[in-house]
Amino acid sequence: MKNLIIVGAFLFLSNIxxxxxxxxxxxxxxxxxxxxxFVSSYYSQDGNNASVxxxxxxxxxxxxxxxxxxxxxxxxxxxxxxxxxxxxxxxASSSNGxxxxxxxxxxxxxxxxDDEYDDKRAESNTIxxxxxxxxxxxxxxxxxxxxxxxSHTSDDRNFTWNANASFASEYDxxxxxxxxxxxxxxxxxxxSLGISGSVYLDAWDPVYPTELKSxxxxxxxxxxxxxxxITILDEIGNxxxxxxxxxxxxxxxxxxxxxxxxxxxFSQIISKNAQISIFADFVQQQGWLANPLQRVxxxxxxxYYIGNANSISNYVSNQNKDVFQLADDIERLPNSRFKxxxxxxxxxxxxxxxxVRTYYRYYYDNWGISSHTASIELPIxxxxxxxxxxxxxxxxxxxxxxxxxxxQHLSTEKYYTSDFDLSEYNATQLGFGVSYTDIFTxxxxxxxxxxxxxxxxxxxxxxxxxxxxxxxVGFKFIMD
Numbered sequence: 001m002k003n004l005i006i007v008g009a010f011l012f013l014s015n016i017x018x019x020x021x022x023x024x025x026x027x028x029x030x031x032x033x034x035x036x037x038f039v040s041s042y043y044s045q046d047g048n049n050a051s052v053x054x055x056x057x058x059x060x061x062x063x064x065x066x067x068x069x070x071x072x073x074x075x076x077x078x079x080x081x082x083x084x085x086x087x088x089x090x091x092a093s094s095s096n097g098x099x100x101x102x103x104x105x106x107x108x109x110x111x112x113x114d115d116e117y118d119d120k121r122a123e124s125n126t127i128x129x130x131x132x133x134x135x136x137x138x139x140x141x142x143x144x145x146x147x148x149x150x151s152h153t154s155d156d157r158n159f160t161w162n163a164n165a166s167f168a169s170e171y172d173x174x175x176x177x178x179x180x181x182x183x184x185x186x187x188x189x190x191x192s193l194g195i196s197g198s199v200y201l202d203a204w205d206p207v208y209p210t211e212l213k214s215x216x217x218x219x220x221x222x223x224x225x226x227x228x229x230i231t232i233l234d235e236i237g238n239x240x241x242x243x244x245x246x247x248x249x250x251x252x253x254x255x256x257x258x259x260x261x262x263x264x265x266f267s268q269i270i271s272k273n274a275q276i277s278i279f280a281d282f283v284q285q286q287g288w289l290a291n292p293l294q295r296v297x298x299x300x301x302x303x304y305y306i307g308n309a310n311s312i313s314n315y316v317s318n319q320n321k322d323v324f325q326l327a328d329d330i331e332r333l334p335n336s337r338f339k340x341x342x343x344x345x346x347x348x349x350x351x352x353x354x355x356v357r358t359y360y361r362y363y364y365d366n367w368g369i370s371s372h373t374a375s376i377e378l379p380i381x382x383x384x385x386x387x388x389x390x391x392x393x394x395x396x397x398x399x400x401x402x403x404x405x406x407x408q409h410l411s412t413e414k415y416y417t418s419d420f421d422l423s424e425y426n427a428t429q430l431g432f433g434v435s436y437t438d439i440f441t442x443x444x445x446x447x448x449x450x451x452x453x454x455x456x457x458x459x460x461x462x463x464x465x466x467x468x469x470x471x472x473v474g475f476k477f478i479m480d
Contacts, residue, residue, distance in 0.1 A: 057130030095139030237309030
């Protein structure tokens with residue numbers, strides 16, 4: 001009898017151990033199968049406050065961007081995510097790093113942005129305008145990036161940690177980033193708390209406005225290099241050799257631009273229909289935080305030009321097609337900046353058709369900028385597969401201490417910028433989207449099942465006259 005009891009107990013314990021082992025072996029995976037996200041967008045903007053030409057001029061820009069994100073379940077608990085993307089733009093504003101290639105490279109003897117100077121150019125052909133796009137090298141560029149993220153989730157699915165690394169580059173800028181974070185859930189998954197941090201180690205390969213770099217290259221001799229054979233005009237259109245940028249133009253020495261950030265987020269389900277989340281970021285930036293391609297003009301110094309003297313009196317009008325004002329300096333800003341955005345989201349489930357998503361953010365930095373952002377999105381589920389996403393966003397900003405429009409800075413100032421992104425303004429954005437979801441992924445592309453398709457359109461407008469539009473298209477696939 002005793003032996004039977006022992007055998008029975010052994011079989012009972014063995015069954016429990018087997019069940020636990022089976023449970024561990026077949027526990028639900030964080031990500032059931034590989035997923036592939038493909039997103040593409042087209043962006044276009046227009047305005048009259050180009051920062052490259054000192055706060056006035058053509059801001060027309062178009063940009064085509066695409067990215068692909070692949071999420072791979074390495075184990076039941078671990079996910080590897082790889083993202084790669086590019087953005088190719090053509091910019092009227094950036095093209096005027098060298099505004100004297102106004103029609104074609106051949107017009108000025110092939111001179112391009114801040115490279116070699118063609119001494120054989122015809123004086124009569126050397127014109128420019130902040131309102132006309134040039135054909136210089138900086139008119140277009142391709143930004144590319146790659147990001148790798150690894151995450152691990154605990155067996156009870158209440159704790160996740162992740163680490164990531166990224167690299168991005170364009171013709172005058174490179175960025176290397178690292179980050180890590182944790183997310184914990186408790187209170188039966190009704191509450192979550194997340195903490196993360198990141199470091200970006202960036203560097204400029206400075207591109208300067210043509211006239212400033214040229215002046216530095218020839219040590220101020222206006223008979224050499226780019227200036228050879230060029231007539232510089234004063235304010236009344238007479239030839240002059242008196243132009244000189246502030247301090248003879250000092251190129252930047254510290255080419256680094258490093259950012260350090262910490263983020264915290266808190267989310268709480270407050271009822272069966274409502275969820276609230278609160279977040280805050282703390283960002284410290286160090287290094288050269290201005291853009292070396294952006295000009296600044298002072299109101300207390302004489303003005304000098306290259307081009308058609310008859311157009312000087314009409315300089316700030318978009319009718320000016322053939323005269324360009326030589327810069328007094330480039331944008332210069334403090335080498336330190338501290339930023340704090342704090343915000344919240346409130347999502348409310350009304351019924352099976354309607355959901356309300358609201359968002360608010362307050363932003364402050366020690367450059368004097370403060371801003372408020374408020375938005376609302378109203379997803380409308382019109383069928384099992386289709387959802388509409390109308391949205392509205394409002395933004396208002398106080399200007400940076402160092403901002404002033406075209407020719408309103410003084411040469412006695414230490415820091416200055418005419419970049420209207422740092423000005424006082426308000427903006428609205430209207431959005432509309434539609435999403436198609438195929439829960440059972442009936443549509444296939446090779447071994448990929450189409451899980452969802454998203455199309456979103458946004459129209460953005462500032463009270464300064466700047467406006468833009470963007471179209472986003474996204475596809476999510478899962479591996480069969």
